Amino acid sequence: MDFMFIVFAGLAVLGGLVMAFHQSIVHSAFGLVGALFGVAGLYWTMGADFLGGLQVLLYVGGVTVLLLFAVMLSTRDSTRLALSRYVLVAPVVGLLGMFIFQAYRGVYQVVQVLGVQGPEAPQPTTQQIGELLLSPDGYLVPFELVAVLLLLVLIGAVTIARRGQEQDEDQGQPAGTESGGTP
Amino acid sequence: METLIDFFTGTLGLGPTLALSLAYATAIGSLLGFITVYAMFAIWMERKVAAHIQQRFGPMEVGGWHGWAQSPADALKLMFKEDIIPSGANKVLFWIAPAIVFCGVLAGFIAIPFAAGVQIVDIDLGVFFIIAIASIEVIGVIMAGWSSNSKYSLFGAVREAAQVVSYELPSATALLAPILVVGSFKLGDFNTYQAEHGWIIFSNPFMWIALLVYFIASLAGCKRAPFDLPEAESELVSGFHTEYSGMRFSFFGLEEFVSMLLVSAITCTLFLGGYTLPFNFLDVANLAAPFHLLGVAVLIVKIFAVIFVQMWLRWTLPRMRVDQVMTMGYKYLLPWALFAVAGTAVWHVWMEG
DSSP: HHHHHHHHHHHHHHHHHHHHHOOSSHHHHHHHHHHHHHHHHHHHTTHHHEEEEHHIIIIIIIIIIHHHHHHHHSSSHHHHHHHHHHHHHHHHHHHHHHHHHHHHHHHHHHHHHOOOOOOOOOOOOOOHHHHHHHSSSSSSHHHHHHHHHHHHHHHHHHHHHHHHHHHHHHHHHHHHHHHHHOO | HHHHHIIIIIIIIHHHHHHHHHHHHHHHHHHHHHHHHHHHHHHHHHHHHHHHHHTTOOOTTTTSSSGGGGGHHHHHHHHHHHHOOTTTOOOOHHHHHHHHHHHHHHHGGOOOBBTTBBOSSOSSSHHHHHHHHHHHHHHHHHHHHHHHHHHHHHHHHHHHHHHHHHHHHHHHHHHHHHHHHHOOHHHHHHHHHHHHHGGGTTOOTTTHHHHHHHHHHHHTTTTOSOOOOOHHHHHHHHGGGOOOOHHHHHHHHHHHHHHHHHHHHHHHHHTTTTOOOOOGGGGGGGOOGGGGGHHHHHHHHHHHHHHHHHHHHHHTOOOOHHHHHHHHHIIHHHHHHHHHHHHHHHHHHHOOO
């Protein structure tokens, strides 16, 4: 287990360093892939197998692909400028992350004092998640509410994107009719 | 897997850590050997099927009988070929891209049960793990396309990424239907269930829709014709692997056939009874020690039947346009997959309650 931890943690740290400090933005994106996969591996070593699977499926295979699309299809100058601006934000985010981590550890210690303990050996989590979701006093309603929120965000994004397109068409059409005349 | 560990600890008297590593090394080594032999056979079979569909003979000279040695000869040629890296390419990414693509597919095999007990790990996540880990392949393809520093490669990679990410939705949704019936992600559970209750494909009428949707979506996921837009020869030279040569090129070729094997193995295990025979003839799942290997033969025969249909379709249907591929995925396959899942759920609640 320790060996796997070192492998995955090393991958996560190395990927994170590549992401933060590499000159080329595409390399940064691939570094992010490595970091996310390393984190998925850490989830697996900690026994959260379903979470690790989701991490690989959604973040490694889905979100970063979209990110790479955005990086490749945008112009080079603007991405560099954005990168240099966010380099200043990075330490702040890091400090915030450390703070949250410390807060989480505090909560964890309180939980341990209260005598609530996790399972000793890693247990398959899929069944537990299913029971938490679908049992009568489970988290079905909050889960569905979050799903509805995500759906709203999606529809909103599509609406905003389409509004831009319609404006372009409105601007484009009069210019075309002025110069074109009757076909 | 336990048998192997027992062999190394008991018969050879090794320590537990060493025995565990040796057992995994043996298992993965034999898996790699199987995959290599399979890929050579599948390439030969593809050429033969293609030739006979087009009323030719295909390879006939090398090795004597129907050109059986054509694939080993090709593999030998590719191995000794010079490994060319384009001068404008990004070397590091260009090097590791084929490895990432191949690892993504190979990792899926650790959860596939070939017969009772012939399985590397029966992961609790099973099907979900295979779907998740196979999505790494897209990253490798984008890496290959971008690092080649060639327009055709990049076009191919972007097409591939769009297609594979889109078709992950219907294929994963369609797989939910058998998962609902069995109530587990574990691939081992699918075999025990089907040995007891019969093949899942016959469990309810909606399962046929799920199988059809999964089969079409998995064709797209393997980049097989009619979905081979990422490497459309007439438009993109050869797609994302235009700039590759030698061994690195052969890894991409190998990856296509290995992902066909993986997808067919999932189809057979989840829908077509896994390694059990029809009507649980001979009770393959519970045979005594040496005879349980019969399951491997049963599964391989089933897998090759599915692979034959994949090849048959490749040489029958013309390639689709980009917009047709997207329409197919989002407007037809995804709703039908959701319908199949909902139908299965209703059917089983109705039958039980």
